[in-house]
Amino acid sequence: MNLYLRYFDNETLVNNVEEAIAFLRSLGEITVTRNMENDIREYVASNIMFPKRYKVRGHIYFIIIKTTAATMRDFKEKRNTKQAQENNLATNDSPLARLNSQKEGWYEGEIDFKRVVLTPATGKHEYRDTHFVARCKAVSGADCYNRIVDYLRTRVDNRSQFPSAKGKKFHFRYLGMWK
Known part of the structure; x- marks a missing residue:
């Protein structure tokens, strides 16, 4: 499972939590606290597939998205993701259609x-x-x-x-x- 992180125009696709935290620290505008680190680790370890928003200050956030895409290009084009395939199956078998x-x-x-x-x-x-x-x-x-x-x-x-x-x-x- 890879992680996509975005803060304004800064974005990256990383393989693990350590790389994600290193990316956030490299931005300078985000102060990475122990609570934030623990929260990110818990999110990555959980089964939750929804994107996660973290408040930096005021109305400013960065997001983390779990993905199966291997490259940034695959992620941007939404290719090779199990979620996209599952969503297509779910829409075809909706209760109203049935x-x-x-x-x-x-x-x-x-x-x-x-x-x-x-x-x-x-x-x-x-x-x-x-x-x-x-x-x-x-x-x-x-x-x-x-x-x-x-x-x-x-x-x-x-x-x-x-x-x-x-x-x-x-x-x-x-x-x-x-x-």
């Missing part, structure tokens, strides 16, 4: 919604969390959601509240093609 992908067949959908029920003792209505699971024929996850909600709307009180298909309270899985 929800809208067209695949005819049987789906099992689970929805947690707020159902309005009458409390017999008081004669008043209240919201109750309700878990509902159904299997249905659909062409996508979104279609499965719509079919389940349409079914429930005809069977429960109109004041019941249904979550969004994009939220955490609706889950579905594809069971297979219908015959």
